[in-house]
Amino acid sequence: MERISVKKLLGTAPIHQEVEVNGWVKTFRSNRFIALNDGSTINNIQCVIDFEKFDEAIIKSISTGAAIKIKGNLVESQGRGQSVEIQVSEFQIHGTADADTYPIQPKKHSLEFLREKAHLRVRTNTFSAVMRLRSALSYAVHTYFQKNGFYYFHAPIITGSDAEGAGEMFRVTALDPKNPPLNENGDVNYKEDFFGKETNLTVSGQLEAEAYAMALGKVYTFGPTFRAENSNTSRHLAEFWMIEPEMAFHDLNDNMDLAEDFIKWVIKYILENCGDDLQFLEKRLLDEEKSKPQAERSELPLIEKLKFVADNNFKRVSYTEAIDILRNSKPNKKKKFEYIIEEWGADLQSEHERYLVEKHFKCPVILFDYPANIKAFYMRLNEDGKTVRAMDVLFPGIGEIVGGSQREERLEVLQQKMADLGIDEEELWWYLDLRKFGTAVHSGFGLGFERLVQFATGMGNIRDVIPFPRTPQNAAF
């Protein structure tokens, strides 16, 4: 007799056939009905036992969290809420779960409590649904790119250079931490470290992805990236997964087209493949928001929100237009913004992005053509000499979900920009080589995967969409 997953069992026509299934007890009521789950789906299979046939001690060890093996006949269910159930003929306890000490009891636990039990929280309905969705979204990402002629590229994790000059990095070292070797200047002598130089954890695989795009045409990364920023917010992690496509011969419009098409495709994928988990999460979110004031509740239920994004065009707005809108907006005139927009050139804050997306356009927005001096050195300078071909995709409730640009492909312009910003050419000699030999228009973007999972699951805190979150003061497990 083949073992079968709960997911498959629930889709099987019941003809009184004998089946075997393993899983964990979700609930056990009336000494008769076991709701069994094996993680393959949010749904449980009901297993009906005749307690008079079994030893009382064994019956007592059936409690929430216990791992058991069931054999029995699959029959049409008499109860509500399920089409099939198992009439148990044999069962065996793999492992018990003492109700007095097992933390995951069949009641509502706070997300904060569960964060302390990150090794067990995935046994709850909420976290198992989130993590199945995370898995499906990951596969959707790979499938989209592979079906569209992109090659998966593994960017290095340990790197000798700070790609974007983007904030603080974690140092990677094998030196004696207490007494590191020093050089003649009295500085740490990284020549004696494992790699013979100072190394850090990557903040982005973009620059290396550019090297690969300029050979393979279209590539994408999907790997961990790191920020040693002391940000204790619901939107930041010190370790997170990033997706970075990079395409030769693609300009900024192609880049925006790709970002929009990509996001819509992966959302459609989960709408088509993860209905049960999405329905559960939608209901969870509605319940959670009941206690919130109307103004803080989501405008749309989860699944409708996802369909809305998948089915509607993103609004494309230049930075210049956006500044006009913001300058004339009510919250700006009434000084409700923390940062009042006074003139062109201002960096947009989260409050401004949210106003544009949630109040003004009421749909995802792509902002493009930003002022050069608030963006990174590698972005393509426009002919106006003051804006760059950058674009950000802004999402309701999430803010920036994608940041990208056309890259500066002209050697002299790039060199001038690096000189202006004091970036050493020797550090990036190989990046400049890409402009010396067979350079061409190219573009790419980065998408923070956890932001996408947050959007798709409706989870408010980014710590709840990654298995073992790393944040300041927390690297447990």
Place this chain on the structure above:
Amino acid sequence: MERISVKKLLGTAPIHQEVEVNGWVKTFRSNRFIALNDGSTINNIQCVIDFEKFDEAIIKSISTGAAIKIKGNLVESQGRGQSVEIQVSEFQIHGTADADTYPIQPKKHSLEFLREKAHLRVRTNTFSAVMRLRSALSYAVHTYFQKNGFYYFHAPIITGSDAEGAGEMFRVTALDPKNPPLNENGDVNYKEDFFGKETNLTVSGQLEAEAYAMALGKVYTFGPTFRAENSNTSRHLAEFWMIEPEMAFHDLNDNMDLAEDFIKWVIKYILENCGDDLQFLEKRLLDEEKSKPQAERSELPLIEKLKFVADNNFKRVSYTEAIDILRNSKPNKKKKFEYIIEEWGADLQSEHERYLVEKHFKCPVILFDYPANIKAFYMRLNEDGKTVRAMDVLFPGIGEIVGGSQREERLEVLQQKMADLGIDEEELWWYLDLRKFGTAVHSGFGLGFERLVQFATGMGNIRDVIPFPRTPQNAAF
């Protein structure tokens, strides 16, 4: 007119239609024939220009490595080696590549030379084929697991514990490297570090994957792992990608079944989807091996070797049987082995594994039931009290490609083993929790992804199958 990739063009029926294609010049001969490649395939499209129609200066800038845009009509090719070609009506240089300074010229470069140019080597046929295969294999890995009910699990990269006690780790820190804060004992005070404790780069996601398997049933990791070992060999990297499936309710036999089925499936996938690249790499390997003595050449050409693995059963041999075979083998009796096998309990060296696979069985071998004291603490102790349910998959030319085991699910046995080895229970409190609450038989394995890519591509050095290798004294790019 839509842009089209070279791969698609080469599969298009030529009806004199106008096409546009972008790519890099591989060769330009007779001032007339441009072999153009855009990375989408190993094959080039021939573009025929009438040099009398174009400016001489422009013609001169067409050299190997230059990026160009071509417009023209797609016609049946008159020449050999391709079915279609483009009669060029317009072309435009995106970026030149000066023949005097561009390192990637149309001639044979040594792999060692190309390692110094890791940002450009992917522009060669060999490395573009290897990296496309790496991408296809990655996708095959995801597809296999997703289609078989596994959920993708992102194991943490930064970790507070040494999972396997497996060798040296890289420290991750944001402390002042020169003057780290010290505690009252005069040791580095990691409480002041970013995570409030000492942290390292992960050597394996297994223990965390076990936590997820005990909730979602079947999970797999596919992410970077690290070893700070000073191994300067053709088989070791300091940063490499690992695949680690972990399955609840699976014993060692299920585990061996899965490993074999998985490897065969992904190899079949590339045989079906990567024919052009495999043919190129097969020819490359044959050429390379021509200069080697017969005994060092591969027994089978690359594609035949892959088919052999995909189509034949792996031989399953217990450690005890293997020791018998080795003890009675010629090289052991004639003392040709560096390490002579004297008795049961000896750890197997690479030379022994290769003998079993390449000389004795002549096929992939799975060794199982190893002595407990040469294996890790978490492996399931057999009823004999001296062996554990471990298994290694050994491949010709590669050696160990998979290492796995059934995990010790019994709390008391695991605690005893940890005590014997001096592993602190407080370090792994959460791992013990998995045995306290709903424990069950479970198993998993780890597969070093680069070893698989080496096997699939026939590349001899592991540094040549990852984009930017990290090894002792090398973290360039």
